[in-house]
Amino acid sequence: MRTLLFSDDELRAMYSGGRADATARRFARLWAAVFGLGLMPRRWVTLEVAGRRSGRVVRFPLGMADLDGKWYLVPMLGERCNWVQNVRAADNRATLRRRRGAACRLMRIPSESVRLFRSIPYTGSGVFVRVAGWL
Numbered sequence: 792m793r794t795l796l797f798s799d800d801e802l803r804a805m806y807s808g809g810r811a812d813a814t815a816r817r818f819a820r821l822w823a824a825v826f827g828l829g830l831m832p833r834r835w836v837t838l839e840v841a842g843r844r845s846g847r848v849v850r851f852p853l854g855m856a857d858l859d860g861k862w863y864l865v866p867m868l869g870e871r872c873n874w875v876q877n878v879r880a881a882d883n884r885a886t887l888r889r890r891r892g893a894a895c896r897l898m899r900i901p902s903e904s905v906r907l908f909r910s911i912p913y914t915g916s917g918v919f920v921r922v923a924g925w926l
Contacts (some may be wrong), residue, residue, distance in 0.1 A: 805818075806868060807814050813888065817876050819852055821851075822852035823850040823852040824837075825852075826852045826888070826889065827850070827888040827889070827890075828890065829890035831891040833889070833918075834854055834855045834871070835852070835853075835854055835856065835889075835897035836852075836853055836854075836855060836887045836888060836889050837851065837852055837853070837857075837886075837887070837888040837889075838850070838851045838852075838874055838878075838885055838886070838887060839851075839852050839863070839885060839886040839887075839888055839892065840874065840877045840881050840884075840885040840886070841877065841880075841881045842877055842880075843876055843881070849873070849877060849914045850872040850888075851886070853874070857914075859905045861890075864897065878897050883896050883898065883899075884896055884897075885897055887926065888906050
């Protein structure tokens, strides 16, 4: 299926090997700015966390899943993706931004519990975090 500019295969190719290529990184910067301004629906946010190596604030555009009034972040690229590793290195502390920043703590949910949530996509990585302190 073709989206506005890229086919599904082209979009997947931007993340070959589980890492974003230069085009995907440019899109991520753009979407992080848009989501941070609150121009999209509530579930789209910008996660800000200190980089695990540099210590600089790194921004990631993410979509949250709502299940029974609780918000969840699911790493679609697995537990080795950058934002998960950065959050772990920052003692699970991060900021979610939609117009204003809200400090929060991300909690890892055991993989046994994750299987109970059939309505939220699950990557099989065992990583599934609930956003504490968000809305």
